[in-house]
Amino acid sequence: MLEVSTADGTRFGRAADGTYSAYGYRYVLPQRFTYQPAGSKNLRFSFVSLDRSTTPDSVLVGEYDVDGEGTRLVRWNIDHTDRELVATGAKATASWAYQVDIRSMQGVNSVRGKYFISRSNGKGSRGDLITWKPGQDATIHTGALPSGPEDLAYRRSTDEMWTVSEYPGDRHVFSVTAGKF
Numbered sequence: 733m734l735e736v737s738t739a740d741g742t743r744f745g746r747a748a749d750g751t752y753s754a755y756g757y758r759y760v761l762p763q764r765f766t767y768q769p770a771g772s773k774n775l776r777f778s779f780v781s782l783d784r785s786t787t788p789d790s791v792l793v794g795e796y797d798v799d800g801e802g803t804r805l806v807r808w809n810i811d812h813t814d815r816e817l818v819a820t821g822a823k824a825t826a827s828w829a830y831q832v833d834i835r836s837m838q839g840v841n842s843v844r845g846k847y848f849i850s851r852s853n854g855k856g857s858r859g860d861l862i863t864w865k866p867g868q869d870a871t872i873h874t875g876a877l878p879s880g881p882e883d884l885a886y887r888r889s890t891d892e893m894w895t896v897s898e899y900p901g902d903r904h905v906f907s908v909t910a911g912k913f
Contacts, residue, residue, distance in 0.1 A: 733761050767817065767824060775806060779883045781841045788812050790827065792840050794849075800835030805847070830866060839883035839895060843910050848893050850881035855899050863913050873913060878904055886910065 738747075741756030754760045769775055778796035783789065789810045795803045807828040809818040817824035832849075838859070839850040849862040849870075859877035864870040880898040887894060892907035 733759050735759055779839045783842050785843050794837050794840045800833050804831050841884040841886045850884055850895055852880050
């Protein structure tokens with residue numbers, strides 16, 4: 733994440749005088765490169781998280797769908813030498829994938845093989861935290877999160893699962909203790 737030089741709300745990028753602006757935003761997250769999905773059967777990349785509890789570290793992505801029919805979670809391993817996806821040649825292959833059929837998923841992360849999934853129930857309704865281990869039934873902790881929970885990030889030193897809520901005028905950054913679920 734980088735702080736830009738000016739608060740010019742009309743420009744984006746580097747100006748002739750060497751300053752940077754981002755349409756009035758104070759910070760930007762530069763994009764280094766992209767991956768193009770191939771053979772993913774129309775995987776919808778709705779949310780992403782970094783999982784540092786696996787060896788090697790990995791990236792988890794999932795799909796949002798209001799009905800949940802056919803929604804999936806997919807994992808790609810990260811190469812520890814260059815922090816890019818593990819690839820053979822120019823192709824990075826997912827190391828793990830599950831069809832979970834969970835409606836309105838907004839974020840996922842895992843801690844030592846246990847998956848934490850945030851689910852939104854619409855503006856004004858508390859969100860759910862779903863915990864799951866592959867091969868077992870999911871446990872739905874109804875209303876455990878504020879309205880509109882989004883992506884999840886895990887902080888190992890405090891055992892906290894962090895998220896942010898999505899609705900303008902009702903945005904919150906908050907955490908739950910993962911070990912309590």
